Amino acid sequence: MPLHVPPAPAPALRSVLAALGSPTAVRESRTPSLRAAQGPMSPELPLPVHELDHVTAAGTSPTRLTGWRFLIRCDEGAVAAADTMLTPDGWAFSHFCEGPYITSSELALRHAEAMPKAYQPRLLSVPELYMLTLWLHADCADDGASGALAPADLLVPLAPAPPGIAAHRPHRAADLLPVLTHRLSPAPLLGSPA
Template identity: 85%
Template sequence: MPLHVPPAPAPALRSVLAALGSPTAVREARTPTLRAAQGPLSPELPLPVHVLEHVTPGGTSPTRLAGWRFMIRGGERALAAADTMLTPDGWAFSHFFEGPYIASTERALRHAEAMPMPCQPRLLSVPELYMLTLWLHRDCTDDGAEGPLAPADLLVPLAPAPPGIAAHRPHRVAELLQVLTLRLTPAPLLRSPA
C-alpha cells in the first residue's frame, strides 16, 4: 500500500532547494558523496522529524515537531539528507548530512510500503538513546506536524539501533515505549551494607 507522505511546508522545501542551488552550501557540506555527485540533485520524500523527550509512566509520550528531513536523491538512490528547522522567521535550512540512517530510512520505507495498512511515515528521534525510528502513524489525515503517538502506530528502529533493540523490526508503540522506559529510567543506587 502506498505511504501517505504529508506535504512539507513550502518554505522548508524552498530553503532546501536554495541550499542545493548554492555552491557554497554544497561545497561546505560534510557529505563527500554530495560534493562528488554528478548531475541534478533533488529533495524528495519529506518526513516530519518529531522528538520524544521523555516517556511518561502512563505510557503517553508527548512529541514535538523539530523539523523536516528531505532525502537528497541523485540518480537512483538517496545520497544524503537535508534537515530544516523552525526559526522565529519560519522554516530554514539547517544542514546536509549522510551516514547509516540514509540507507536505513530507505530500507524501512520500502518495507512499510509493503505493509497492508495505510500509514503516514514520520521520523521519531529519542535523543537520550541516540535512537531514530520510522514512525508509521495510522491517521493519514494528520498534517505531519500534529498527532500524538497512538496505540495503533508502529515504530521501526533504524540502524544503528541501541544495544538490545533490533533494527528494522516493527514494534507497537506501547511495546517499544515499555523498552524505552526501562532504558531511560535511572537505576536505583545500591547502598552498601552497614
C-alpha cells in the same frame, strides 16, 4: 499500500532547494557523498521529525516537531539528507547529513510501502538513546506536524539501533514504549557497602 507522505511546509522545501543550489553550502557541507554526487540533485520524501522527550507513567508519550528531513537523490539514489528547523522567522535549512540512517530510512520506507495497511511516515528521534525510528502513524489525515504517538502506531528502529533493540523490525508503539521507558529511566543509586 501506499504511504501517505504529508506535504512539507513550502518554506522548508524552498530553503532546501536554495541550499542545494548554493555551491558554497554543498561544498562546505560535511557530506562527502553529496559533494561527490554527479548530476542533478533533488529533495524527496519529506518526513516530519518528531522528538520523544520522555514516556509518562500513564504510557503516553508526548512528542514535539523539531524539523523536516528530505532525502537528497541523484542518479544513484539517496546520497544524503537535508534537515530543516523552525526558527522565529519560519522554516529554514539547518544542515546536510549522511550516514547509515539514510540507507536505513530508504529500506524501512520500502518495507512500509509493502504493508497491508496505509500509514503516514514520520521520523521519531530519541536523543537520549541515540535512536531514530520510522514512525508509521495510523491516522493518515494528520498534517504531520501534530498528532500524538498512538498505541497502534508502528515504530521501526533504524540501523544502527541501540543494543537489544532489533533494527528494521516493526514494533507497536504500545510494545516498544515500555522498553524505551526502562532505558530512559535513571538507574537507581546503589548504597555503599556495609
